[in-house]
Amino acid sequence: MTFLSATLDRVKPSPTIAVSNLAAELKAAGKDVIGLGAGEPDFDTPDNVKAAAVAAIDAGKTKYTAVDGIAELKAAICAKFARENGLTYEPAQVSVGTGGKQILYNALMATLNPGDEVIIPAPYWVSYPDMVLLAGGEPVVVECGIEDAFKMTPEALEAAITPKTKWLIFNSPSNPTGAGYSWDEMKALTEVLMRHPHVWVMTDDMYEHLVYGDFTFCTPAQVEPGLYDRTLTCNGVSKAYAMTGWRIGYAAGPKELIAAMRKIQSQSTSNPCSVSQWAAVEALNGPQDFIEGNKAVFRRRRDLVVEMLNEATGITCPVPDGAFYVYPSIAGCLGKTSAGGVKIGDDEAFAKALLEEKGVAVVFGSAFGLSPNFRVSYATSDEALKEACARIQAFCAELS
Known part of the structure; x- marks a missing residue:
């Protein structure tokens, strides 16, 4: 549409939001999808913080x-x-x-x-x-x-x-x-x-x-x-x-x-x-003690994901210092073909084939400016992470 600003030609929509939205759409359509794209903790907001919000509403601070x-x-x-x-x-x-x-x-x-x-x-x-x-x-x-x-x-x-x-x-x-x-x-x-x-x-x-x-x-x-x-x-x-x-x-x-x-x-x-x-x-x-408990959960999940991804053929996954992401390399997967017939020419092709064939949603590395990698958010349940990593292992094992 010609009346839109030329500035829009300089930018693109957020790929991480796009992956999360696609995973949600596929789930809503009844497909078995594990989303590892979201950049947010799966913990609930602490009770004292929620109570402070309710108190503010009750006090008319609106x-x-x-x-x-x-x-x-x-x-x-x-x-x-x-x-x-x-x-x-x-x-x-x-x-x-x-x-x-x-x-x-x-x-x-x-x-x-x-x-x-x-x-x-x-x-x-x-x-x-x-x-x-x-x-x-x-x-x-x-x-x-x-x-x-x-x-x-x-x-x-x-x-x-x-x-x-x-x-x-x-x-x-x-x-x-x-x-x-x-x-x-x-x-x-x-x-x-x-x-x-x-x-x-x-x-x-x-x-x-x-x-x-x-x-x-x-x-x-x-x-x-x-x-x-x-x-x-x-x-x-x-x-x-x-x-x-x-x-x-x-x-x-x-x-x-x-x-x-x-x-x-x-x-x-x-x-x-x-x-x-x-x-x-x-x-x-307020109290900050809950942070240590959350960190212990995240660290356990990090170690689980790093170990399982490093067992996948063609993947190298460094151990991160913080946050709740890993950024494995798929250099060993490039040039191969998936069981579904997709040529893995880059990390975007890898991520798309992984979603279509195994129902695991990750964000491809080129979205973050460095390839060939993909991002996994481990801010989700241990069960979902184990299943997702097992599917990634199977996907890589089937590459030929």
Whole structure:
């Protein structure tokens, strides 16, 4: 249709949402499908958080709020950053949006001019490049292969920086790989950034609390205080608190940037849901002990999936540090033909044939900018994961 914006030609719909929708449609049609595409915990929101939302409704806290967050939530966010990350912010440095995605989008819209470059390590969350394009910028994708544990090296970061670089988008632990950067690895990257004072850092710390084993989370401004004045530290309640549908994300950074993001939000969505904001206050200020229990479940599922996928012919699956995803390579499957006659030329063909022939929905690696891989979300029941991995093993065993 000719009246649509030419900007739409620069972007594509979210592949992860498309996979989840397709799996749901096939299930509704009566097909036996196991969906491993959804990026959300299968746990329920904690009872104390739900109770806080009900209390807010009963108290009539259902009106418009300040555009970018109630004072109580901003105070809780400041306390969280001080308590958990050693970062000191005041409420004027905090923005609350309708999910983490809006926070990132607002920041890009508020800062990018045509020709500005944004460095994005790949594999990346599917929305990063398209949000940059919508905001008029140019994504600069840096491939971080399995040989580097899906992590960007200081040398690769240095090589990607140009005079046009405006931002580095940094996600640890990563969606889709679960790879996390240690303090020393982060320090090596921040040393590069300190040599380039025109480059700002946008962190996506959404999986901060979902880390396993000896891995310890850290964020760039915490590791290098010299980056504080050009870092937007982004987070939210979606993953750790099982609150994906409540749609609350937040960030802290320089006052001027936060004010610009507030202006964007004031003319788009205005305030996030009032009830969700009060629920988020309780999430951040209330008991945190349930997180350890959830992590233990996720770690068990991670180990199950990694072990079973590594037993599949042609698949190599690294062990992730955090989040609830694995990102196995199918390099050993390429060039083969499935039992249904599909030539496995790339990871998209693999994922489509796997869904059609075995009823397992995964997201193909090219959606995340690095092939030949696919993403599995293990945020579902042990039984579903065992059955799905058994089907993937059978699919690979039948390749010829």
